[in-house]
Amino acid sequence: MEPIRNFDQLTAYLQALHQRKRIVVVCASDPNTEYAIARALDEGIAEFIMIGDSTALENYPTLKKYPEFVRVIHLEDPDEAAREAVRIIREGGADILMKGIVNTDNLLHAILDKEKGILPKGKILTHLSMMQIPTYPKFLFFSDAAVIPRPTLQQRIEMIWYAIHTCRQFGIEQPRISLIHCTEKVSAKFPHSLDYVNIVELAEAGEFGNVIIDGPLDVRTSCEQASGDIKGIASPINGEADVLIFPNIESGNTFYKSVALFAHADMAGLLQGPIAPVVLPSRSDSGLSKYYSIAMACLTCGNS
Known part of the structure; x- marks a missing residue:
């Protein structure tokens, strides 16, 4: 394999695999996260489980273009949404976990839960x-x-x-x-x-x-x-x-x-250590940066 040196090469490599990775997103109702998800759908590298307020999520124009690659789970409480996303990852229902506008502490609490979280014992x-x-x-x-x-x-x-x-x-x-x-x-x-x-x-x-x-x-x-x-x-x-x-x-x-x-x-950036890559963007990250983090996760999932 030739080294991947830039984000265009990364997207091209993922497209050549002809495989959409499964991403579960917690509270994705903000424009930058919407852009990242829409871009990943358009590029053909991912499909999504969207957990949050369905009244906001179902209005995304791009999501309506790909009904076969988007599923919405209505949960208004952020903590409940985070726990459900972690459960889906833990039980093998998705390959990647992504943070939307949910507070980072809420998501980390679910990830680090000693009984129901996704950080194996002994991992940092x-x-x-x-x-x-x-x-x-x-x-x-x-x-x-x-x-x-x-x-x-x-x-x-x-x-x-x-x-x-x-x-x-x-x-x-x-x-x-x-x-x-x-x-x-x-x-x-x-x-x-x-x-x-x-x-x-x-x-x-x-x-x-x-x-x-x-x-x-x-x-x-x-x-x-x-x-x-x-x-x-x-x-x-x-x-x-x-x-x-x-x-x-x-x-x-x-x-x-x-x-x-x-x-x-x-x-781009990911949390390392959990059983699946976690896309944990900053609130100030651009939609493009969030998309690049999705692409990074798609390449590394299954080997985190």
Whole structure:
């Protein structure tokens, strides 16, 4: 499989599979979510179970075009809608879970329910984003910008595993994973940089398989070879990172928002850890970003 390097290639790849993935959406009555769902229906990559207020959902023009690919379940209470969506995923009735305008806490409560949720025991919940930047020749994945405030060593290792699995599904045989810091120096003042040393040692010992992991590195050195050359830094990442692992949620989230705003990057993102991909967009995400997240989920579902 040739690596998928942009969102147009991703859509084309999914269309060539001639298989619509089943997506259950909680409270999808907002214009951006409507756009994403309509786009996925038009592109032929998904079918939908819509859970929420049917009086709002049934007025969507695009949904009326595809009655065979859209089913509506009327539940006005957001908590009840979230629980029903999680039940459908848990029982194998859908491949992907998607958040509409329901509060994130409501949906996470259902996902994380110890008896009826969809996060297996021992798995961590984290967020993996991907972006297409006009000035970068391929997708750039990064974690975690939304869930884990300050990852422990074990959580970082799990985040890396999720990223590796996703990269493989995008045709990246040897992912280059950069452990991000504000400098290339290891210091006890920054405990995460000590974790990075342990992770690099694990990678060099073959713990992660066919992958390149290095750090600490800053973002520019990770993604621009000339920057490393100027600094005299020899890294196997070689300015060609596929994945950036951020030290904490503040840095990851700031990067996410800044690149989207100032570099006009196209974004997608999923929750990792549950038994099915979870599309959990921000309220400010565009309809296009939500569609790209659906496409990302369609490629990775069944392997989350």
